[in-house]
Amino acid sequence: MDSPKKPQDIKVAVDAVIFGYFDKKDLQILLIKRNIEPFKGVWALPGGLVLDDENLDDAVKRELQEEAGIKPDFLEQLYTFGNIGRDPRNRVVTVAYLGLVNPSYHELLAYSDADEAQWFGINNLPNLAFDHQSIIDIALKRLRSKICYQPIGFNLLNEEFPFSDLENLYKTIIGKEIDRRNFRKKIMSYGLLNETDNIKKVGSGRPGRLFTFNQKKYRELEEKGFYFEIN
């Protein structure tokens, strides 16, 4: 932490990879269309420069609010990207975050900084500004591994969800078939789901009972050394 001869000239930014999930569709990522140079008109991760008197976490939250009107239900630091040349204008070090929201609770709104905010399926991403594609690659890797040892997937589902939504979510994210019976047995064995008296009414087939995730109980178990694990 000693000063070099000339004052350092590096900017600090934050960017967020926000995942959303609509049942039985691809996992989605929130992108905003840039309305300033560089990469004007190109899709990019929501994010921007950190203010001098603002914590990093607050900066991401602010940017998400400003650019898409979204407050993620789960948000954690992912990785910091700081290679020279990743921004054509000047040196920018960006602290990337990984976030999860339930899109049906969040209407997308584009404010001043972006002229559009939109969900894209991870298999239909447009060309992205900067090194944002590689940030997304790393976020996906992290999500896929993390969902297997922390119960963060519930943040992508409705407050009350049928068991099949959870099943489909895991299938979608991990990208392979899972045995329905074993999966249910495992999840149920943790006792972290509360049954509600409600029933999913939609569509064809037998209606499913709705569950909620008991976050409080998870925290308690976690303190006692419990580890959530799938697979």
Add this chain to the structure above:
Amino acid sequence: MDSPKKPQDIKVAVDAVIFGYFDKKDLQILLIKRNIEPFKGVWALPGGLVLDDENLDDAVKRELQEEAGIKPDFLEQLYTFGNIGRDPRNRVVTVAYLGLVNPSYHELLAYSDADEAQWFGINNLPNLAFDHQSIIDIALKRLRSKICYQPIGFNLLNEEFPFSDLENLYKTIIGKEIDRRNFRKKIMSYGLLNETDNIKKVGSGRPGRLFTFNQKKYRELEEKGFYFEIN
């Protein structure tokens, strides 16, 4: 990534939590004594400001070289600490790294930036500058969990090591007793250790055969979907 009204004034630094291990001693951390303000004379993590034309990884490596004459055998990004107020002078965002070395291969040297570089047992750390204690806490947590699912511990051992060194290393880092037979069985089952014809000569008791870790084989297995796991 849009410019705020006034130019941003945030410095970017890197800091490294370098772990070292001497058989049957505490896990050690490399600290340097600061020879400039603030916190002059106080122990701190090696690190410093990133140069404008230098990648983050290169910056840590340079600082480690400059401050202690060390090239870590393993080095990865840990977390980025950027809360306001963590540096009394001005806003500094620091990208923390976690590194591993075998101290017996690295003579500690203090160069210009520090007047002393020294190993401290993690249970005998001095008071630390800035928020470096909390960086260490997080590094320790990461190391303890990571060593259970990636074979990074070998970086702390000699090139050729008796099995008991590995055993002691895990006991030390995880901080609990392990069953010698089960541990050996598990490690051996992966087939990642090569037996050498050498024998540990030292001290009392039956000499132990020396092993090397087969990094190449690990990489191959990893590509085929193999997961290293202990516990």
Add this chain to the structure above:
DNA sequence: TCAAAAGTGTTTTATTTACACCCATGG
């Protein structure tokens, strides 16, 4: 009555845990 999705147990296999004695060397 058919299509669609929900719900549910048992058996087999693999993995993990618990546990104690003999061996090789140096002093």
Add this chain to the structure above:
DNA sequence: CCATGGGTGTAAATAAAACACTTTTGA
């Protein structure tokens, strides 16, 4: 011959994997 640390196997318990039919509803 003693102290010290190295080396080894088996049985029991637990966890994971494989596997298919019945139920409920709407159309």
